[in-house]
Amino acid sequence: MLKINENFAKLPGSYLFAEIARRTAAYSAEHPEADLIKLGIGDVTQPLPPAVISAMHRASDEMGSAETFRGYGPYEGYDFLREAIVRHDYAPFGAPITKDDIFVSDGAKSDCGNIGDLFSDDTVVAVCDPVYPVYVDSNAMSGRAGDWDGKRWTNIVYLPCNEQNGFMPELPVRTPDVIYLCFPNNPTGAVATKAQLKIWVDYARRNDALILYDAAYREYITEPDIPHSIYEIEGAAECAIEFCSFSKTAGFTGTRCGYTTIPAGLERDGQKLADVWLRRQSTKFNGTAYIIQRAAEAVYTEQGEREYKALITYYMNNARVIREGLRAAGLTVYGGVNSPYVWAKTPDGVPSWDFFDRLLREANVVTTPGAGFGPEGEGFIRMTGFGDAERTKLAVSRVQSILK
Numbered sequence: 001m002l003k004i005n006e007n008f009a010k011l012p013g014s015y016l017f018a019e020i021a022r023r024t025a026a027y028s029a030e031h032p033e034a035d036l037i038k039l040g041i042g043d044v045t046q047p048l049p050p051a052v053i054s055a056m057h058r059a060s061d062e063m064g065s066a067e068t069f070r071g072y073g074p075y076e077g078y079d080f081l082r083e084a085i086v087r088h089d090y091a092p093f094g095a096p097i098t099k100d101d102i103f104v105s106d107g108a109k110s111d112c113g114n115i116g117d118l119f120s121d122d123t124v125v126a127v128c129d130p131v132y133p134v135y136v137d138s139n140a141m142s143g144r145a146g147d148w149d150g151k152r153w154t155n156i157v158y159l160p161c162n163e164q165n166g167f168m169p170e171l172p173v174r175t176p177d178v179i180y181l182c183f184p185n186n187p188t189g190a191v192a193t194k195a196q197l198k199i200w201v202d203y204a205r206r207n208d209a210l211i212l213y214d215a216a217y218r219e220y221i222t223e224p225d226i227p228h229s230i231y232e233i234e235g236a237a238e239c240a241i242e243f244c245s246f247s248k249t250a251g252f253t254g255t256r257c258g259y260t261t262i263p264a265g266l267e268r269d270g271q272k273l274a275d276v277w278l279r280r281q282s283t284k285f286n287g288t289a290y291i292i293q294r295a296a297e298a299v300y301t302e303q304g305e306r307e308y309k310a311l312i313t314y315y316m317n318n319a320r321v322i323r324e325g326l327r328a329a330g331l332t333v334y335g336g337v338n339s340p341y342v343w344a345k346t347p348d349g350v351p352s353w354d355f356f357d358r359l360l361r362e363a364n365v366v367t368t369p370g371a372g373f374g375p376e377g378e379g380f381i382r383m384t385g386f387g388d389a390e391r392t393k394l395a396v397s398r399v400q401s402i403l404k
């Protein structure tokens with residue numbers, strides 16, 4: 001008789017965004033007249049840059065002609081895109097990354113979730129708390145997280161990120177084999193300086209640990225001297241894999257393209273991690289669509305760069321409106337400077353879900369309860385700059401009026 005992977009039964013119920021959707025739908029059903037503004041979910045709202053659309057049209061035409069038609073592409077992505085990635089994302093700061101280290105995919109979520117295929121079952125995994133749920137749940141599905149005790153997984157090493165440590169994890173007591181880091185951070189909006197990242201790179205090298213670095217928000221960095229890639233840190237090519245995505249950079253959430261960087265010299269247990277990843281990808285993945293890879297390539301053209309930067313400026317202006325508006329309403333807020341996420345402390349220590357409900361009912365604004373990202377997120381809510389500019393201003397003024 002078929003038995004289902006028992007690890008799925010261990011996963012706690014109701015995924016965060018499903019619960020938000022449920023409460024929002026229930027409120028809308030009771031109050032059909034309510035004009036809800038959704039600043040909760042981390043999805044972009046503005047259309048793709050025109051340079052990307054033109055490239056997709058051109059590539060579609062190529063697919064319609066026998067001379068230029070493409071079937072299966074290389075598992076690791078087309079060289080035109082891998083070369084553009086190195087030229088734009090790594091060469092400017094002299095990172096020791098070549099096109100052979102780049103693996104194009106359908107997005108960073110798949111790669112963050114699939115990378116665990118490379119590691120043995122007894123691998124000890126460390127994550128930040130609060131955290132992007134994919135890192136934790138994908139390890140739980142493969143049995144590496146232990147058991148869910150109602151708050152945490154028994155075998156995961158949690159790295160608390162809170163006001164006391166400025167949302168920057170401290171080195172753990174129990175040494176992990178794998179450490180997930182994400183900067184600029186979702187959900188807290190925190191960024192790591194070079195000195196802060198160097199501590200982690202040195203630690204990983206000393207302990208033979210591997211850093212899995214999620215740089216999905218690298219293009220949202222506005223302040224100087226904040227690293228856009230872990231490979232800006234000396235020695236990182238010997239201890240880190242990096243995940244990047246066109247989703248937040250250029251509005252590809254529905255178009256799907258990202259890439260993972262695994263330096264050729266990165267070895268563990270006598271094997272090159274890039275070789276093992278290629279073996280995994282060539283078995284379970286048949287490449288990103290040619291049309292989409294041409295679309296991603298266009299992000300790196302002069303026009304594409306100008307256009308995606310304008311999109312980011314639009315979202316970051318929303319983040320500023322939220323950050324300043326909530327602060328003026330008396331809340332303590334973090335993030336929103338090098339990240340589209342604003343991480344706001346609830347008033348008077350109210351639990352996250354209670355404040356979520358209050359904002360939903362009294363301001364008709366949908367947020368994300370911080371507690372949904374981990375126990376250290378309790379007492380916070382997350383708001384995103386990904387909405388419409390006018391609606392964002394309206395949402396902030398509604399929140400201000402209920403907090404008066």
Ligand SMILES: *Cc1c(COP(=O)(O)O)cnc(C)c1O
Nearest residue numbers: 107108109132186216245247258
């Ligand atoms: C949005 C996001 C991604 C990107 O996911 P895609 O699958 O590329 O759309 C990756 N990591 C984090 C932390 C994110 O918030």
